[in-house]
Amino acid sequence: MIGRWYRSSLARQIALVMLALLLFIQFGTFWAARQSLWRQAQADVQRRLELGQAVWRNLLDQRQQRLREAALLLAADYGFRAAVAAGDQATLVSALDNGVARIGASMAASLDARFHWLAESPEGEHLRIGPVQLRGLAEQRNLGQAQLFAAGGKVYQLVLVPIRAPLIIGWVLMGFELTPAVAHDFVELAGIEMSLLAIEADGRPQRVLQSMTDAQQPALAVLDGDGGISHHAGADWLHRRVPQPTLEGRMDAVFLASLAPASLATHGMALRLGLITLLGLLLFAVSSRLAVQQAVRPLAALARSARAIGGGDFGADVGGRERQDEVGQLARDLDDMRLNLQCQRAEIERLAFFDTLTALPNREAFKKTLAGLLQPALPAVPGSVVVLLLSIDRFKQVNDAMGFPFGDDVLRAVGERLQARLQHPGDALARFGGDTFAALRQGLDGPEADACAEQLVRLFDTPLQVAGQRIDVQLSVGYACWPAHGHSVDDLVGRAEVALLAAKRQRREWLAYDAGQAVDTGSALSLLSELRGAVVGGQLRLFLQPKLDLRHGEACSAEALLRWQHPQRGLLAPAHFIPFAEQTGFVRQLTQWVFDASCRCMAALAGQGLSMLSVNLSTRDLVDAQLIGRLQASLQAHGVAASAFCLEITESAIMDEPQRAQATLARLSAMGFRLSIDDFGTGHSSLAYLQQLPVHQLKVDKSFVLEMDTDPNDAKIVRTIVELAHGLALEVVAEGVESAAALAQLAAMGCDKAQGYHIARPMPSEDFGAWMAARRAGSCTVPPR
Template identity: 35%
Template sequence: MSESATAAGRVSRPGRAGRAPALLCAVAALTAALALLPLPVSAPLLAAQLLAFAALAVKLRERRRQGRRADRGVWPALVAAAALAITAEVGGSAHRGALPVSLTMTAAFLLVSHSQLQLLRQRVRSLAGAARLDIAASTTSASAIAVALLMPRLQESTDLPAGAVLALLVAAVAGVAVLLQATACAVLTARAPDRRILLVGGGALLLLVPDAVDVHLLATGPGAVLPTAVHGAATALALAAWAVASRMPRPAPAPRLDESAGAVAIGPALIVPLCLALLWWDHVRALPTQAVALALATLVLLSLKATTVVHRLAQLNSTRRQALTDPLTHLGNRRALTARLHELEGGDEPFSLSLVDLDGFREVNDTLGHEAGDELLRQVAARLREGCGADDLVVRQGGDEFALLSPGSTLEAATERAQRLHDLLRVPYLLEGKRVHVGGSLGVTASPGRGPVADVLLRQADAALHAAQAGGGGAVAYSAELDEARQRAAETVAQLLDAVGSPRRRGGPGPGGRIVAHYQPQMDPLTGAVVGAEALVRWEHPTRGVLAPFHFLAAAEEHGLMPALTELMLEDALTRVKQWRELGCDRISVNVSATCLRDDRLVATVRAGLLRHGVPASSLVLEITETEIIEDLATSKRVLAELVELGVGVSIDDYGTGYSSLAHLRDLPVEELKLDRSFTAELVTDARTRAIVRTTVDMAHSLGLRLVAEGVEDARTLEVLRLLGVDQTQGYFHSRPVPPAELSAWLRENAAARPRVH
């Protein structure tokens, strides 16, 4: 049966859930009304109440599987305590002060105490362990005092043996202790009262009444004991048992340890002097042996409690250290940094905060493995500790990020130290027998030492760290200009997000403008005919005009917008090439970033676009730099192979710069090389450049590759490229990048007369 069906079954029988407590209340009320009758008349009613408790125990046993495991030992103890109380009352009515009666009441009190502590454990877990020893020590110490003061008098006024008197006193003192415990439980749960605990406390109070009266009557003379208190106590305990097994409210959150730590020392501070006073008094005036034994037992119990508390505090201290320590480097962690920041911000002393981020850590992980990366972090931690003072806190925040907190340090001193640490971090590391170079970026800020500034300092240090990373590493101190720059960057990102989504939005561009494609034609240098065009991304910003890629591509890469930008460019390029094929522009080139090249969705996106526009795959060329390819060579080869299988062309952009390898030309499925503009710029004036270009042209043709030269700015450069055998040229000499409408008009003019556009 499903849980929902089971729950529905329980809800559909509300009447049965209330029968047992209703019956119990009726029996208890009848018993209480007739409790003043003589024993021969009330005895059957006492038996009836015992039978009611037995029936309750059976009923609760049926419901025990519904409760929490922690509750299952509570309700049997409460029912047993109620039954023991009634049994003691039956026996006490005929034999007041008898040893079995006192022992029975003591057992009832112990069961009540156990139930209270079990319920308390659900609410205040930090107190439940020591509370048992506190109750035991309080009971034995109070019993020792009671025995010392009352036992001689009771022995003189009654003919009870010493054992019975002792048991009677212990039972009474146990009742007092349980009542005090009940009061403490009620206080600790006062913010969210628990009816179960209140019912148990009421039962404890009512159980104490007949015991106290018995002691008083035995000491002063005959009298009448009201059994109504026992009946009421039994009823309260039984109702508490029913509440535990039936309702089981969810415990409230436990209080923090420091809110209840004073309770650890209150008990010993009060009890130890009393026990020592009793032992001293025994030397002055002989006390009953039982009183001395109980006092000594109390000291033993308090010694056990002290041992327990010391062990507990040691565990808490160890747990706290673990919670504030990074397990890999044994530095502090983010929690330790936050705690120390809040400590320092309350004082008047200035302090500085520096954030450290490693440069090149990812490459170490990727090439040497995570074990080498962990060892690198440990060595970095050692160097940071070495470069900081004894009062400084060095923490690892996570990954390859560290933080330094220096009390008494100004911004100038912290910046100088950060520069020294930067130089220290650049010293090569020895990992698996290899020398590894890793740098670091540091952002530094300082507090004047007034007011709550923890969050502000973290934000300022983070802004300085980003500035250091943007500058290629080093140490940067915070200034207000950095916040302004970050705010502008955040606004730019928000506008860029809006612009990327503008083509999908009806009603035109939003507040961020829109992303568009401009096109630059590619020409045959021999005939002057257009053979293709390159799509170049532009951002039509609402206030800054048309922005070139270097204004926003870094932000797009950082915030994961490159796939969306690439998809926009592909969609526009495939739309245009379908229109321009009849004008001689048979091929469109689109740039693809390393992020997109590692994205398995790229091939599917290209395939879907080709099918949607009905354009042959040979009309699309994807331009990728060689540096981007080697970032993940295996994935790049697989994705490029799938693109070539579709029929799409692949071009290596900016060839001759960055990381170039003949092996990649042999292994990668490329059809075109685009010579970087740095070679065409000096082609006319530098003979070595011409030799490099000639060699590159010959190599490309030998491999069956097409060579395209970018950055053609004048007729002399075009003529040299033509003589060197370059296949295609591209640059401002032919046309600047223009919107699609302008290129359409230009293509029509070129198709008619093939003029050169300056």
């Protein structure tokens, strides 16, 4: 709810942002000032602690000097020395009492040269110190440091001076007790508090002198280290802990100073900043209202203009363009955007429905026009509506050979020629993309539609003039008619595409749609998916069809053919799955499987008279950069020679990418493979190009062989191909031999080899050896499976 209220108004957003900025600045100022005061307070207190440490040291030094002077005076007294030498205890006690009273000392004692006690003042009875400690004190007497000693919960400052006569005959020990009065004097001088801690044998500290009560100062546990901060009784304390020179054990002086003054200064500053912030908020409320009115109202007007432009009203007036500030610049930019959008909409509409290369309507515009003709609300169009799809044959070769700019010129020339022909009322022409055009004719029956398709094809019997060159162009046309072939736009266009693909497959110039041309795509995809598992699952089978040598009557070569033993559909011929494998590229794996199986078969049947196997290569195989390596690996793995194989390639496969195909064929020939052009006579290869290929064999397409014994024209074509091949020093193989008459004709023509059902049907490779043996014996009794 708050977020929606905030986002609903730019004025509120500006106000809240400015408020947040003001608060941020005030908070930052307060924090920086507080940190500065706090650091300054700590630095001041640190300096006070350092000064207090010096005051404490001077205080002890002054007392040390008084003790030392009194002890030296007593040690220099002749009577005292005589008493020490005589061991007169009464005289010693009297002299010691006088010395204590004279300087206000707490105790005094006389010792012999070995630090054994001879006499002491009354207070000294509680301060019996062993010879070891006294010897250490004597060794340090010239260091100038006050030696402290804790005993009975009290702490004493001691001094030890020798008694000489002239050698050392004894010692005088004098000491001051450090009383709370001493601590009070220190507080008066230094302005800070202090405690004197005696560290017991178990490490626990014990206060032996302090300027405050236990309730007033932090606990001993937090007074550890040097320069630490502790919290007690609602106040922060900064302390400094300094080790003291002691006669025995360890003693620390702890100096403490409160940070309360700095805290009070911080609180005062916070109060002042709070008042300043309230005053700033008041001033902000007044100024922000004026600023928002000046900035937001013009923006609201611009927002209304933007909504109108967004709704498609490009004639909406944009106010505020005369202003010279940022709002005026925004208004001018918005108006420029309005004009640009108006131009862009016109351009988008043109691009959406027209082809930029040929200026013809595109696929969407064509379908829109067709949909307008098929609307049920319109009166029926007399006759039929014909949708024709036209594709330029081998247009890719034009692009590859002449370059894409030249190919674009060809497309424009084709579009212009078609447009000049389609001038009847209701005619339409469009470019679908690539090398495909679409034409629309109205009022034609079936024969007229077929004649129209032929006329469009015949338009290009005359070469095109493109960039000063004569270009031969051939079209393939597929068409569908309404209502015979479909009732919707998608049906008619889709079925025209099916007819076009069928025309290309059948090498027909034009073809009408027929239900038999449609492919069960779902079934094809299912087969293709199962085919991938068939390779691994061992469902593929190798079949061989013999080739008969017509000169010697021997069948020592064969063609390798692929079959798929499908678990549900039975034995499938290649026509059921190879076309889809070629479209997806999976045909490479099938070719490799066939070649591996052929290598094994050749290794097994070479001893039985099999001298050569033919293996088919697809278009994708010829452009596969890894084909050579895979074939070489298979040959080496099975120990067979490349010369034992003839690789069959169709004319169309070679002509799709002639340069790459020629390079691949040259490498295969160099390896020792024999090469054959399959289905010769049905393609478009020229004799000049054929002469450049490193091929060894032509294979006559069966469409010429099947009826050559009854059709003289087919026989003439076959005879011509045989003579042509022999003229080029090529071997000729005829496929599709299904009668003895055809076989005899081929032999009479000089054809080298033949294959077909009359000789033998394709058989499993396992049965081929037996078939060859039976043929040599004169009885082919082994039936193919």
